[in-house]
Amino acid sequence: MSKLPVLLIVDDDKNLRKLLAATFGYGKFQLYEAENGIDAVRLAAEVQPTVILLDVMLPGEFDGFEVCRRIKAQPALVHPRVILLTALGQKKDQMQGESAGADAYIVKPFSPLKLIELVETMI
Amino acid sequence: MPTGSIKVNRWKTSIEGAGDGVWEWNIQSGKVIHSWQWRAMLGYEKNEIADTLCAWNSLVHPEDLEDRAANLERLVGNKSEVYVSDSRLRCKDGSYKWVLNRGVIADYTEDGMPLRVVGTFADIDQVKTVDEQLKSRERQLQEILSFSPEGVLVFSLTNQLTFYNQRLLSLFGIELEPDEILTTIDFMEKIGAKLDLSDASGLFKGFAGEEEGTLRLIKPVKIIKWEVHQLDDPVLRHILFFRDVTRETEVDRMKSEFLATAAHELRTPLSSIFGFVELLLARDFSDKDRREFLGIIHDQTSGLIRMLGELLDLARIEARIGRDFNFQQQELWPLVRRVVADFKIPGDARKVTLKLGRRKPYVSMDEDKFGQALLNVLSNAHKYSPGKGAVCIDSVTRKETSRNWIGVRVRDSGMGMTAEQLGRIFERFYRADTTGQIPGTGLGMSLVKEILQIHGGEVEIKSELGKGTEVTLWLPETQGSRHE
Secondary structure, three states: OOOOOEEEEEOOOHHHHHHHHHHOOOOOOEEEEEOOHHHHHHHHHHHOOOEEEEEOOOOOOOOHHHHHHHHHHOOOOOOOEEEEEEOOOOHHHHHHHHHOOOOEEEEOOOOHHHHHHHHHOOO | OHHHHHHHHHHHHHHHHOOOEEEEEEOOOOEEEEOOHHHHHHOOOOOOOOOEHHHHHOOEOHHHHHHHHHHHHHHHOOOOOEEEEEEEEEOOOOOEEEEEEEEEEEEEOOOOOEEEEEEEEEEOHHHHHHHHHHHHHHHHHHHHHHOOOOEEEEEEOOOEEEEEOHHHHHHHOOOOOOOOOOEHHHHHHHHHOOEOHHHHHHHHHHHOOOOEEEEEEOOOOEEEEEEEEEOOOOOEEEEEEEEEOHHHHHHHHHHHHHHHHHHHHHHHHHHHHHHHHHHHHHOOOOHHHHHHHHHHHHHHHHHHHHHHHHHHHHHHHHHHOOOOOOOEEEEOHHHHHHHHHHOOEOOEOOOEEEEOOOEEOEEEEOHHHHHHHHHHHHHHHHHOOOOOOOEEEEEEEEEOOOOEEEEEEEEOOOOOOOHHHHHOOOOOOOOOOOOOOOOOOOOHHHHHHHHHHHOOOEEEEEEEOOOEEEEEEEEEEOOOOEEO
């Protein structure tokens, strides 16, 4: 049963969470959702996701960059792949994402079908 | 003293040959003897001027008399054995000519007091004129540069400060003595304490010939742009210009921040719209899901439309600064009642409690615009107090020496704000709610503020987290207000 790859969706906008859940809700993934950075870090440790879809501008203490850094720093055999989703499209934001250890950087608005293709290459 | 006379005669001859004249003055008798060049220089005939000191003095320009008298005083009082004085003397045609007189005591009385003075005189009119012209040019240059909005600084080849204008001093908030001799390094020390040190080294490079840079002043906080140019001059090396760019920098920063925020605010709803439409096109969903997705698309699209409208309103108000406001003297309460009567939020049955009091204040306002401001505040009060008590509107007044103010106060008992949130309420796109639960663009209160400012009014906000918010729209009252 639990052989399905785990996908963690992190976004503070409930419409975006719904969109991502609908996008990946075709039976190939086990889905989890978090709406802030602290929950995301905790949940990631708990459910060991294969891929994390991570919004950059999150309310509270940790933004997406910080969440990414913390998850990538956790001791683990295989780290989750992190796809940053962001409405900040500037070069310096992208570089900040790279230095936080993100595997991909997607600027909103994005194509759900292309995002599926990208995630499929990671599992 | 025959030998002495011969010497004096030779000396006279050689001086007169050079075009200058000689004179001799007997202090005791007051008699003055001049060589002929004296009269020729000033255009007088022989015997037109008496051979006395008084006759001399009568030719001196009134402004130079004091200086000349002081010089003579030192000589006669045996305080100095030489006499040097330049003064203007009146020519026969009424004009004045600059003459340089130099003398030395030639004989003393038996008790050691000066008796006889001999000296030369020279026409220095041309030298003086050129000198005056130069000084006047320099004064003009100073005057012109004193009106420059930029600080100007000139250094010589020996790295000495040779010129600066008043603006330079005010820009850096420093003082210099008028004749203070400063080197590049002295000047850097003067301003160094006021600079962000990481910038100062840049300016040093500037003196070494770099072309431009920016300085951050710590106290007072200023951003100063400088540029340096090499001067093609045998004495002067560099000219530096300093310009206060604090305001431009701030405006630039706000513009790019606004653009970044606007892009973010547009991208978020577009993500939902674009994403759900793509999914709906690509896959079959249940009726229930499809309805939900279409509902989200509709909500997000209306949000974008609202945001566009408010952005345009803001831009229009800012660009026109109220020129398209239609101000009318009118009673305030009818408009407030109308806005409240027309106000509804779908799915929110709460009524607004209205307590306007017995006075009938008159104001000068643009009904539509002020109505829009009030509507924004009213709808915020409802949105941020879901299911929690009635929203109440009442009136408040305030007296200032010259005028009375009337305030429309809107109170809710909703979620309220922290001091930090309150501090940012007028920022474009700022939302106290980050969960996306409460719809809004973050532009409403910016609009309210702009509209009230153009009315000559104010927005006052008090808020307590968890307790509620109170917004007062203040307008100056005009003639006509009365009691019922």
